[in-house]
Amino acid sequence: MTQVTAYRAAIINCLADPNQVGLDGSYDYYEDGVLVVTDGHISDIGSAKEVLARLPVQTQVVEFKDKLLSAGFVDTHIHYPQTEMIASYGEQLLDWLNNYTFPEEGKFSDPEHAKRVARFFLDELLRNGTTTALVFGTVHKASVDAFFTESEQRNMRMIAGKVMMDRNAPDYLLDTPETGYADSKALIERWHNKGRQLYAVTPRFAPTSSEAQLTMAGQLLAEYPDVYLQTHLSENKQEIEWVKSLFPERAGYLDVYDHFGLLGERSVFAHSVHLDQAESERMGETDSIISFCPTSNLFLGSGLLDLPEVEGHGIRVGLGTDVGGGTSFSMLHTISEAYKIQQLQEHKLHPIKALYLATLGGAASLSLDDKIGNLSVGKEADFLVLDLHATPLMDARIANSQHLFEQLFVLMMLGDDRAIAETYIAGHRQYQRERG
CATH class of the missing domain: 3.20.20.140 (Metal-dependent hydrolases)
Known part of the structure; x- marks a missing residue:
């Protein structure tokens, strides 16, 4: 039986090496995006407005408030x-x-x-x-x-x-x-x-x-x-x-x-x-x-x-x-x-x-970019739910950030395992951070 689940959150998706194609063509970012997983592979990705409009009405949609999806x-x-x-x-x-x-x-x-x-x-x-x-x-x-x-x-x-x-x-x-x-x-x-x-x-x-x-x-x-x-x-x-x-x-x-x-x-x-x-x-x-x-x-x-x-x-x-x-x-x-x-x-x-x-x-x-590494359609659905507000310091610094690049820089400077809210392997959640 086909399993389809959609995940709604902000999404950052690397497309190429920015040193080779330029910064603008190296990534996609959806402030309100949807990632669709079908039988362990990514079947759709884009803005929530566009993706939700083409989803079957019975599709389960999992929403992550104030979270960022990324490839594993x-x-x-x-x-x-x-x-x-x-x-x-x-x-x-x-x-x-x-x-x-x-x-x-x-x-x-x-x-x-x-x-x-x-x-x-x-x-x-x-x-x-x-x-x-x-x-x-x-x-x-x-x-x-x-x-x-x-x-x-x-x-x-x-x-x-x-x-x-x-x-x-x-x-x-x-x-x-x-x-x-x-x-x-x-x-x-x-x-x-x-x-x-x-x-x-x-x-x-x-x-x-x-x-x-x-x-x-x-x-x-x-x-x-x-x-x-x-x-x-x-x-x-x-x-x-x-x-x-x-x-x-x-x-x-x-x-x-x-x-x-x-x-x-x-x-x-x-x-x-x-x-x-x-x-x-x-x-x-x-x-x-x-x-x-x-x-x-x-x-x-x-x-x-x-x-x-x-x-x-x-x-x-x-x-x-x-x-x-x-x-x-x-x-x-x-x-x-x-x-x-x-x-x-x-x-x-x-x-x-x-x-x-x-x-x-x-x-x-590792010559695996045809299978993993980003969230493009057809790839294996190994992805993360990132929490840019995982600690009080990150929360304060993100509130003082002006744009996406600054937020990502805060994540890479101040983030650690606490910023990993969930980890998905082939579309199945294999880790969820404990609350508390």
Whole structure:
């Protein structure tokens, strides 16, 4: 039986990158709008006057007073096993991995532990308005089975993968080139394109994979050309020097991945804050992707991404929270820090551009903009009900706002999980903020 529901509220809908088409053509805004969902997909959108006139009279209309509808947020880099070690004090990247991350990830050899954390992690995403994410598991195959099992139950469009790591880590977290390949292949066969689940081949980063393992990662991409690749790149200067010492025959960090066939249109490289000119050009040539992780880059003291510079090379960019190096599940908080990082480099991040990066831009960076990322007709109905009056301070500041851009800027500067009133997945409400 066909299910049709209309939702009435203000609506903001990103249409394109404002840097490419200009600000005016990059979004639609309906102060009084209606979004129609039919069987989990968007079937109509527009002004209330126009949409209500063409709706069948018996259609259920849900009204949200003083709320703003938006597409769900897309997080292009996050580690679900690091959920319970977020906000670990006082280290930069390599010491942070050894002192906090690796011991925490060791717990995921227990499938019950993985199941519990996956459940909490996905609930936390929904509470923060994130409807799609590119997710690291651990080296344990069971960690990814647990994640996808929980994600499938929520019908969320998720991408995840088992970490491949055969050196320079504790023995309890190592696989081998052969087992990393076999486990990844089995997970691809089980989960990739099952419902809304997608798989990412996941070598943690170059220092923890041997040449033999990186060869196997490239082999998986060749065998399954529609899967993703996720890893880390040029996050930390000490890390870059380590890579040079481990791969002296390669021209640089990116060239390690390039040599093994890991660049391409579904290859997402987290951080990339210290690329040289040749590396930026090569990423643009191969249509590879950067996940910009501002809260993590600041927390771990890694560096500042020059967003206009990398986009100038034709590199697609999405936003990532990078929990647990990142300090919040909230994409709103992530946008806030992204704005400040650009300010430090004398760049501006317009509120529409910021919203684009968190929604349609993230979807485009994951080659999913034909399915998610905005509220255009035909897209999967993953959307948010945003509350611009969620706190007394936001309420006071919104009352003193003169136009839409100012209101969106207040949302991205002052908003957090409290601004997410409801989260919908494929047209079904999966989260509702508690009253009180």
